[in-house]
Amino acid sequence: MAELTYRDAVAAGIAQEMRRDERVYLIGEDVAGAGGVFKATPGLLAEFGPRRVRDTPISEEAIVGAAMGAAMTGLRPIAEIMFSDFLATCWDIVANQIAKTRYMTDGQISLPLVIRTANGGGARFGAQHSQSVENWAMAIPGLKVVAPSNPADVIGLLAASVRDPDPVMFFEHKALYATKGDVPDGELVDTLGTARVVREGSDATLVALAAMVPKALAAAEVLAERGVSVEVIDLRSLVPLDTQTVLGSIAKTSRLFTVEENPRLTGWGAEVVSIAAEECFWDLDGPIVRITTPHIPLPSADALEDVAIPSVDRIVTTVEQVLA
Amino acid sequence: MTSTSTPAVEIDQETRLDLYRRMVELRLFEKRAYDLFMEGLVKGTSHLSLGQEAVAAGFGAAMRVDDYTFCTYRGHAHTLSRGTPMARVMGELLGRSNGVTGGKGGSMHLTSVENYAMGSYAIVGAHLPIAAGAAWSAQERGSGQVAVCFFGDGATNIGAFHEALNMAAVWKLPVVFVCENNLYMEYTAIESVTAVANPAADRAAAYGLESIIVDGNDADAVYAIALETLDRARQGAGPSLVEAKTYRHGGHSRADPGKYRPDQEVEEWLDRDPVDTYRERLLAQGIAENALTEIDDDARTDVEAATQAAREAPAPGPEVLERNVWADGSATWRN
Numbered sequence: 001m002a003e004l005t006y007r008d009a010v011a012a013g014i015a016q017e018m019r020r021d022e023r024v025y026l027i028g029e030d031v032a033g034a035g036g037v038f039k040a041t042p043g044l045l046a047e048f049g050p051r052r053v054r055d056t057p058i059s060e061e062a063i064v065g066a067a068m069g070a071a072m073t074g075l076r077p078i079a080e081i082m083f084s085d086f087l088a089t090c091w092d093i094v095a096n097q098i099a100k101t102r103y104m105t106d107g108q109i110s111l112p113l114v115i116r117t118a119n120g121g122g123a124r125f126g127a128q129h130s131q132s133v134e135n136w137a138m139a140i141p142g143l144k145v146v147a148p149s150n151p152a153d154v155i156g157l158l159a160a161s162v163r164d165p166d167p168v169m170f171f172e173h174k175a176l177y178a179t180k181g182d183v184p185d186g187e188l189v190d191t192l193g194t195a196r197v198v199r200e201g202s203d204a205t206l207v208a209l210a211a212m213v214p215k216a217l218a219a220a221e222v223l224a225e226r227g228v229s230v231e232v233i234d235l236r237s238l239v240p241l242d243t244q245t246v247l248g249s250i251a252k253t254s255r256l257f258t259v260e261e262n263p264r265l266t267g268w269g270a271e272v273v274s275i276a277a278e279e280c281f282w283d284l285d286g287p288i289v290r291i292t293t294p295h296i297p298l299p300s301a302d303a304l305e306d307v308a309i310p311s312v313d314r315i316v317t318t319v320e321q322v323l324a
Numbered sequence: 325m326t327s328t329s330t331p332a333v334e335i336d337q338e339t340r341l342d343l344y345r346r347m348v349e350l351r352l353f354e355k356r357a358y359d360l361f362m363e364g365l366v367k368g369t370s371h372l373s374l375g376q377e378a379v380a381a382g383f384g385a386a387m388r389v390d391d392y393t394f395c396t397y398r399g400h401a402h403t404l405s406r407g408t409p410m411a412r413v414m415g416e417l418l419g420r421s422n423g424v425t426g427g428k429g430g431s432m433h434l435t436s437v438e439n440y441a442m443g444s445y446a447i448v449g450a451h452l453p454i455a456a457g458a459a460w461s462a463q464e465r466g467s468g469q470v471a472v473c474f475f476g477d478g479a480t481n482i483g484a485f486h487e488a489l490n491m492a493a494v495w496k497l498p499v500v501f502v503c504e505n506n507l508y509m510e511y512t513a514i515e516s517v518t519a520v521a522n523p524a525a526d527r528a529a530a531y532g533l534e535s536i537i538v539d540g541n542d543a544d545a546v547y548a549i550a551l552e553t554l555d556r557a558r559q560g561a562g563p564s565l566v567e568a569k570t571y572r573h574g575g576h577s578r579a580d581p582g583k584y585r586p587d588q589e590v591e592e593w594l595d596r597d598p599v600d601t602y603r604e605r606l607l608a609q610g611i612a613e614n615a616l617t618e619i620d621d622d623a624r625t626d627v628e629a630a631t632q633a634a635r636e637a638p639a640p641g642p643e644v645l646e647r648n649v650w651a652d653g654s655a656t657w658r659n
C-alpha cells in the first residue's frame with residue numbers, strides 16, 4: 001500500500017499498461033518532455049522513449065485522428081486532449097468517426113483507444129478551461145465514458161480502459177489532481193461499468209461522479225452529525241452505467257439525489273433519474289432531486305465559481321430541505 | 325517535381341491491361357449504380373466517380389496488397405479497386421444483407437477491411453488524420469505498409485487537411501495523400517473559394533513537401549506517380565501530396581445534372597474520357613482489340629452478376645439493428 005496523488009496515479013496507470021503491452025502509446029500536447037501541463041505524465045518519456053511517448057503539434061483533430069487510425073491497425077493508443085473543453089475542436093473525429101465506425105462497418109473495425117482529458121472546474125480558469133463535459137460524451141452511442149474520483153480508481157479504471165476493445169473517454173478531474181489516496185501494491189485492473197457504494201446509509205441515496213464524490217462524502221459526514229444517514233454512490237463510469245447498484249440503493253433508502261458538476265440540461269443525472277422513475281417509482285418516498293451546476297458557462301472568479309459548482313453546503317442544505 | 329502525362333517508368337503490357345480492366349469495371353459498375361438509383365433501388369444518396377476512374381485504377385494497381393486505402397463518400401471506385409467483390413458493394417448500395425457492412429454503412433461508408441479498404445468517410449477531410457494514424461501504426465510496427473488517402477479538392481480548405489499534412493510531415497509518416505481535383509465541390513467551383521490555383525499542390529510547400537500535379541485522367545501517369553510516392557513512403561522518406569486533375573462526368577450526387585458547369589468545359593473533359601483515351605492508347609500500342617473487348621465483356625458479365633446477387637439478397641432484418649455498437653457485438657450500455 002502506498003499513498004499517491006491522483007496525478008501520480010495517472011502516470012502510474014499509464015506506465016503499468018505500457019510495461020505490459022508494447023502496443024500502448026501515449027501522444028498529446030506537452031505530454032512527453034514536459035510531463036503534461038498538469039504534470040500527470042512525468043517520467044514516461046524517460047522510461048518508454050520518444051517513440052512511445054510523443055509530443056504532438058496543437059492539432060486536436062490530428063491527435064485523436066491519429067489515435068483512431070492507429071487503433072484500427074494494431075496499436076492501443078492513449079491520446080491526451082489537454083482540457084476537455086478542447087474536445088469541441090475535434091468533436092467530429094470523436095463523435096462521428098471514433099464513435100460510429102464499429103457500427104457503420106458492422107464490426108469490421110475495432111478501436112481500442114483511450115482519450116484522456118482534464119475535465120471540470122474549481123481552478124478559476126473560466127468558461128473555456130473548466131467545463132464538465134462528460135455528458136457530451138455520454139450522449140454519443142459508441143463511446144464508453146469513465147470518470148474516476150480517487151487515485152486507486154485512476155489506475156484500475158485506466159488499465160481497464162486501455163484493455164477495453166472499445167473507445168473510452170477518460171475524464172480526469174483537474175480539481176482532484178493534487179488529492180491523495182491509498183493505492184494497493186501490484187497490478188491494478190478494475191472493471192468498467194461498476195459503481196461503488198462509498199458510504200452506506202439509510203435515509204437517502206446520493207449518486208455522484210468524479211470531484212462530486214468527495215463533496216458528497218463530506219456532505220454525508222455533516223448530515224450524519226445532524227441525524228441524517230445518506231448512502232453515497234460513486235458512479236465511476238457513465239457508459240456502461242451500473243444502474244443496478246443505484247436501483248438497489250434506492251430500494252433501501254427510498255430517496256434519490258444526484259450530485260452533478262455538468263451544467264443542468266441533459267446532465268448525466270437526467271438519465272439516472274429517468275431510469276429510477278421508470279423502474280423503481282414505487283420504491284420512492286418523495287421527489288427525486290438533481291443538484292447540479294446551473295445552466296451557465298462557468299465563471300472565473302472564485303466567489304462565483306464556488307457557488308456555481310455544487311458545494312458541500314449546497315448538498316447538505318438541499319438534502320435537509322427535501323427530506324424535511 | 326511536377327509529373328506530366330508521360331510516365332518515367334516503363335509499364336508492361338500486363339499492367340496496362342490491368343489498368344484498363346480496372347477502369348472498365350469501375351465505369352460499368354457505376355453506370356449501373358446510376359441506373360439503379362434512377363430506378364429507386366439505390367436509396368438515399370450516391371456519389372459517382374464516373375470520369376475519375378484513372379485515379380482509383382492507377383493507385384489500385386500500384387499498391388501492395390496490404391497497403392491501406394482511406395476514401396470519401398465518393399468511394400465506390402476506391403473500394404472496388406482494392407478487390408472488394410462487386411456483389412458486396414452493389415448489395416450495400418441497395419441496402420441488402422449481402423452488402424459489405426450488411427446495410428449499416430450504405431453508399432457513403434463502404435468498408436472492406438479484408439481488402440484493406442479501411443473505410444469511406446463522409447465528413448469532408450476527417451479521414452486525413454485517420455490515414456496518418458494508420459501510417460503511424462505501420463511505421464511503429466515496421467510493417468512496410470503505406471496508407472493512401474483519397475479526397476476531393478474541397479477538403480483542402482478544412483482544418484483537418486492541414487493538421488494531418490503537418491503531422492505526417494513532422495513524423496515522416498508512410499502516407500500518400502491524393503487530392504482528386506475535379507474542379508468543383510458540390511455545386512461551387514473550387515477556384516472561387518480558394519486562395520491558390522492548385523488547391524493541394526500549392527499548399528505542399530507549407531509542409532516541406534514537393535508540389536506534385538498529375539493528369540488524373542491518364543491511368544499510366546497516375547500509376548507512375550503512385551509507384552513513386554508509395555516507394556518513397558515505404559523507404560521511410562515520408563508523406564507525399566499528389567494533386568490529380570480530373571473531372572466528374574455527372575453531377576455531384578444522386579441525379580444532379582451538374583448544370584452549374586459551362587457546356588464547353590464539360591465537352592472538353594468528355595473528350596478526355598480516361599477510359600476511351602486509354603483504350604485508344606492501348607490499340608495504338610498494338611494491343612489486339614479483341615483482348616480489350618474480352619475485358620469489356622467480362623466486366624459487363626461481372627456487373628450483371630453483382631446486380632443480380634444484390635437484387636436477390638434479402639434486406640437486413642431488425643435483429644441486426646442493435647448489433648455491433650461494441651466489440652462484444654451488443655449495444656448494451658447499462659446493466
Ligand SMILES: Cc1ncc(C[n+]2csc(CCOP(=O)(O)OP(=O)(O)O)c2C)c(N)n1
Pocket residue numbers: 398446447448449475476477478479480506508509510576
Ligand atoms: C465537413 C463537411 N462539410 C460539408 C459537407 C457537405 N459536402 C459533402 S460533399 C461536399 C463537396 C466536397 O467537395 P470535394 O472535396 O471537392 O469532393 P468531391 O465531392 O468533388 O469529390 C460537401 C460540401 C460534408 N460532408 N462535410
Ligand SMILES: [Mg+2]
Pocket residue numbers: 476477478504505506507508509
Ligand atoms: Mg471536388
